[in-house]
Amino acid sequence: MEIAFVLEKFVFITVIFALSLVVAMYSTLAERKIAAFLQDRVGPNRAGPGGMFQPLADGVKMFLKEEIIPTQSSKFLFIAGPSLAILTACIGSAVIPWGQDVVLFGKTIALQATDINVGILYIFGVVSLGVYGVMIGGWASNNKFSLMGAIRAASQNISYEIPMGLSIIALLLLTNSLSLKDIAEQQHGFNWNVFYQPLGFLIFLICSFAETNRTPFDLPECETELVGGYHTEYSSMKLGFYLFAEYINMFVSSAVMATLYFGGYNYPGMDFVNSLIGPTWGPLLGMGVLFLKIFAFIFFFMWVRWTIPRFRYDQLMNLGWKVLIPLAIANIVLTGVVIALVNKF
Amino acid sequence: MEALSNRKKVLEQKPMNFWERIYLPAIFQGMAITFRHMFKKKETIYYPEVQREFSENWRGMHSLKRDEDGRERCTACGLCALSCPAEAITMVAAERKKGEEALYREEKYAAVYEINMLRCIFCGLCEEACPKEAIYLDGPIVPSDYLRKDFIYGKDKLVEQPFNSKA
Numbered sequence: 330m331e332i333a334f335v336l337e338k339f340v341f342i343t344v345i346f347a348l349s350l351v352v353a354m355y356s357t358l359a360e361r362k363i364a365a366f367l368q369d370r371v372g373p374n375r376a377g378p379g380g381m382f383q384p385l386a387d388g389v390k391m392f393l394k395e396e397i398i399p400t401q402s403s404k405f406l407f408i409a410g411p412s413l414a415i416l417t418a419c420i421g422s423a424v425i426p427w428g429q430d431v432v433l434f435g436k437t438i439a440l441q442a443t444d445i446n447v448g449i450l451y452i453f454g455v456v457s458l459g460v461y462g463v464m465i466g467g468w469a470s471n472n473k474f475s476l477m478g479a480i481r482a483a484s485q486n487i488s489y490e491i492p493m494g495l496s497i498i499a500l501l502l503l504t505n506s507l508s509l510k511d512i513a514e515q516q517h518g519f520n521w522n523v524f525y526q527p528l529g530f531l532i533f534l535i536c537s538f539a540e541t542n543r544t545p546f547d548l549p550e551c552e553t554e555l556v557g558g559y560h561t562e563y564s565s566m567k568l569g570f571y572l573f574a575e576y577i578n579m580f581v582s583s584a585v586m587a588t589l590y591f592g593g594y595n596y597p598g599m600d601f602v603n604s605l606i607g608p609t610w611g612p613l614l615g616m617g618v619l620f621l622k623i624f625a626f627i628f629f630f631m632w633v634r635w636t637i638p639r640f641r642y643d644q645l646m647n648l649g650w651k652v653l654i655p656l657a658i659a660n661i662v663l664t665g666v667v668i669a670l671v672n673k674f
Numbered sequence: 675m676e677a678l679s680n681r682k683k684v685l686e687q688k689p690m691n692f693w694e695r696i697y698l699p700a701i702f703q704g705m706a707i708t709f710r711h712m713f714k715k716k717e718t719i720y721y722p723e724v725q726r727e728f729s730e731n732w733r734g735m736h737s738l739k740r741d742e743d744g745r746e747r748c749t750a751c752g753l754c755a756l757s758c759p760a761e762a763i764t765m766v767a768a769e770r771k772k773g774e775e776a777l778y779r780e781e782k783y784a785a786v787y788e789i790n791m792l793r794c795i796f797c798g799l800c801e802e803a804c805p806k807e808a809i810y811l812d813g814p815i816v817p818s819d820y821l822r823k824d825f826i827y828g829k830d831k832l833v834e835q836p837f838n839s840k841a
Contacts, residue, residue, distance in 0.1 A: 367708045636708045
């Protein structure tokens with residue numbers, strides 16, 4: 330029984346890991362395609378039908394590039410930087426509930442790697458670790474531009490983690506649980522948190538743009554000012570890891586947003602559908618719905634990237650400290666008052 | 675001072691109002707614009723398969739012309755090489771032998787005629803300098819290649835095919 334459980338978890342984690350890598354891989358293609366469509370172009374279309382194999386071609390290219398480690402750099406940290414970035418990006422998806430318990434081959438399997446009761450805090454911890462990869466890489470490069478990018482990344486992530494955490498507190502007042510599984514279950518059907526926490530969702534969304542270093546908050550790799558930002562000195566697959574980590578982060582934060590605010594694997598009329606197609610296909614369909622939501626968020630990330638120009642650094646800090654934090658606190662107070670009133674009457 | 679034209683506009687920079695300061699309306703406006711562009715007609719021309727139409731005064735790859743009897747017009751006078759500002763043209767002249775009258779129009783012809791396409795700036799001065807109307811830049815785009823030596827085009831690539839391609 331123990332071995333069967335370990336095996337089951339191992340297979341599930343492998344599948345989720347592979348899935349997030351594939352999604353991240355095809356996000357790179359999707360990004361280029363969407364960028365092209367928004368600019369009246371067609372995008373990469375030569376590698377395979379409609380450019381299907383472009384990510385593979387990019388990967389091969391990245392692997393075959395010359396690997397340069399600057400002589401003045403700290404070699405250990407220079408390698409540790411991208412490794413940490415990709416590591417923290419990959420372990421974030423461990424607590425996300427991908428679906429309801431599914432009955433597969435006569436066994437009930439939880440579609441979640443692990444349901445720890447502090448799931449949200451785990452996500453926050455992993456996300457804040459992510460900035461270390463950027464910082465270490467920027468520091469180890471021994472290059473002014475890299476260091477500037479790393480400093481920006483650090484200060485930006487710290488600034489935006491505060492309103493993000495505060496917006497989550499308002500959500501936790503509603504859910505009374507830190508477990509992502511519980512939060513997802515509470516949003517059964519169409520009872521999504523975004524209808525109760527629209528402001529909180531908006532703050533969380535803006536902060537997740539900053540946390541994943543996406544435009545309009547991509548100051549750490551601001552090409553116009555900092556050459557390449559923190560990965561100026563990087564080449565070959567180490568650069569690839571940094572770029573890839575960004576896309577995995579985007580996938581994970583899309584999944585978190587979908588789970589926290591948009592009902593995760595829940596969709597209207599899911600009970601009826603489940604009773605119709607049984608306990609095997611029902612939860613799997615829910616998983617598909619979750620992935621649809623995730624893809625919608627990823628599209629939104631890209632859509633914003635190709636629409637909005639980059640913020641200036643002081644604007645970024647103003648927005649974070651003077652707008653988002655007060656708003657998030659006001660949101661907590663408002664939520665608290667409303668909950669107290671509802672409980673009283 | 676009085677303005678020369680009345681086209682000058684003085685832009686007023688007012689401080690942003692509340693709705694401008696929270697950015698969101700402007701952001702949604704911009705996103706609506708980009709979203710509309712997703713469904714617009716793509717401007718892309720799929721180049722190797724589809725070629726854009728050239729204008730009438732397009733200058734592309736050179737071709738060495740033949741006369742109405744299929745003889746090479748070039749007499750290797752060297753005026754094109756002299757006029758070339760990029761010094762892309764070299765040639766070696768030779769005298770026409772007996773029996774070669776069907777091949778070369780003049781008594782002197784270019785045994786070797788080479789244009790370095792990496793040097794050529796496609797200005798068309800060779801075309802203008804030619805007294806025999808032997809060279810025209812009426813070809814297609816010069817294709818890319820890997821080695822520098824492959825960009826030196828000899829007579830095999832430059833001379834146009836005879837009308838009745840017997841030879």
